[in-house]
Amino acid sequence: MNDSIAILDFGSQTSQLIARRVREAQVYCELFPWDAPAEKVLALHPKGFILSGSPASVYESGAPFIPAYVLDSGLPILGICFGMQALTYALGGKVAAATRREYGLAQVESTGDNPLLPPGEHRVWMSHGDRIEQAPPGFISLAHTGNSPVAMMGNLETKRFGVQFHPEVHHTPGGRELLRRFVVEVCGAKPDWTLDSIIRAATDQIRASVGDERVLVAVSGGVDSSVATALVNRAIGDQLTAVFVDHGLLRQGEREQVEAAFRRSLGQRLVVVNAIEDYMDALQGVTDPEQKRRIIGEKFIRIFETEAKKAGSPRFLVQGTIYPDVVESSAPDRSKAQRIKTHHNVGGLPKDMQFTLVEPLRYLFKDEVRAVGEALGLPAELVWRQPFPGPGLAVRCLGDITLERLDTLRAADHIFTSELTAAGLLNRATDEPDGISQAFAVLLPVRSVGVMGDTRTYQETVALRAVTTEDFMTADWARLPYDLLARTANRIVNEVAGVNRVVYDITSKPPATIEWE
Known part of the structure; x- marks a missing residue:
């Protein structure tokens, strides 16, 4: 049996990303609901625990909490966001609503005593409305921001740590190494999951x-x-x-x-x-x-x-x-x-x-x-084929689905992906510079006024969507060259009947999803 890590899921949308990062460190792990039976989790014989984030607040009535068997195990623990707050709450520290919420990119300053994060400034991804006002007894602050005096904490003797930011997401560049250090160096798990x-x-x-x-x-x-x-x-x-x-x-x-x-x-x-x-x-x-x-x-x-x-x-x-x-x-x-x-x-x-x-x-x-x-x-x-949703064009053809509208969408989508392919931007490994992870057209049930050949038109709109992503849990819109977008739009309105307007989606995930429906 491979050495393993147990991850307790408190309801975060990125919980499985934690598992993915641990596996990238070639350590086996499994994800369990936070209230899973103790015998089911301990049957994994974990070398340590990771506690996920959550939309809840630890001081709310009915909020999830850390099961007693986790604290009694004596194993290393890493709490992430809510997991850190839950660890603080359970061990006698103080958690309160922050005067200013932190969502998005932030800079944390790490101290020299930090075994998981080198000293200095690090870019991280924050998503929290509560903060640690006072670390539990035996814990020291290992990193801070201007808004969070305890953005990372640890008890070096018991090997229990907490981070207010999300090391699992792509937007925390040092997150992979932080998690690797925890599971391999702190927990002592052998990296043999290949x-x-x-x-x-x-x-x-x-x-x-x-x-x-x-x-x-x-x-x-x-x-x-x-x-x-x-x-x-x-x-x-x-x-x-x-x-x-x-x-x-x-x-x-x-x-x-x-x-x-x-x-x-x-x-x-x-x-x-x-x-x-x-x-x-x-x-x-x-x-x-x-x-x-x-x-x-x-x-x-x-x-x-x-x-x-x-x-x-x-x-x-x-x-x-x-x-x-x-x-x-x-x-x-x-x-x-x-x-x-x-x-x-x-x-x-x-x-x-x-x-x-x-x-x-x-x-x-x-x-x-x-x-x-x-x-x-x-x-x-x-x-390396372009991802395609199981429901197919049904979730890209917004509104009524008819064969005529599907044909319109197919033609527009083919033009867009053909232009991207010709430019060398499509069907490439996502870690290549400027590579597009996913691109497609969406037919909107929105008609607008246009003019073609001095004649008024009242036709449908095509939206273009292109994103860059590593894991499809978070994504950013692709900064495509203007001339490529102009050429694509020109071809669509000239070659696809029933379309007189083309728009480009510049929304990240979150708040949007990659697909429109």
Whole structure:
């Protein structure tokens, strides 16, 4: 068994990012609800605990708290944001509402006694309305800001620490090293959790789950379903049948690309289903995004139930669900987080579903999935393909979904991504300079007045969205060259019928999400 760290989730939207950073340090970890049974958490035999942030305040009635077994364990503890405040509150310190809240980038000054953060100034990401007024007995302040006299604290003897900022997010440059120092140097965990370990654990879990039974896998051509398919294929081979559903919500030329890519590796074990008419009928007149997702989720399962009967009624369905889907949907095993939106393959699944789901990527982020894909030998065109939501263009075609509007959106999206590709900005590793992590067009149900050829027009609007991100939990809008945006807008209004206005989305995540619905 690998050395491990237990992370207690108090409801932060970035809790799983903590796990991701710990795994980047090649240390195995698991995320548990803060009130999970002690025996379940301690069965991991953790080398230490990390306490996540939370939208709660420690002094509120009914606020979450640190379970007694964590404090009684004698193991090292790192509290992050609310976790630091909860540690302070439990050990006799003082927490109060800050006179000035800190949200966003800040500078902390670290002292020379700090074993987790070198002395000097460090840029960090803050998101809190409470602060530590007085550290608990035995603790010293290890860093401060102008607004937080105790922005980091520690008891060097008991190896218990707290940070007011968020080391797990990309915007805290020294956060990875801080977490690595805690789990490896303070907790003494061996860094032996590697890609080979992830793949081995996933394939072992698939074999243990399905035995010698037949399995269906949903493929979309995106990186998630491709890697999930490759893992299942490695684990059980000929027991797998892959099904690709064309719901009419695909990008331009996507069905042909997917079919060609998977025919080569799966042959007759790839089944292509034309369900365009069924989906268009089901979505007719539906404009609410949550209802769209629920409809698509249920339709997705019903089609697979039909295909399962043709394939001998296998009990298992493999999906390429990844962790951002789970976090934003507040799925049952992430019930401490607030739901942001329902993902069709998580919160949108029908309760009477007949399948047992197998989701080997459920706790991996997009960049981890890509790393696994590369390790499995998948081609670059699949590993670095642009992310595409499970509901497809249904969540990029705002308002009524019709074949005509979908065709309009497909054409605009193709122009935008083609221009980005020609400029060398798309389908590249996200750590390359100026590389775009995700880019697409959105068709808005907003008409505006325009003029073309001295004639008044009253047509729809296309919004362009391009973001840079490392983990898809936070993202920034891409600073695209003006001439590229101008050329793209000019082409769209001239080549795509029914569009007379193009806008560019310059909102980060948060507060927005990457997709519009």
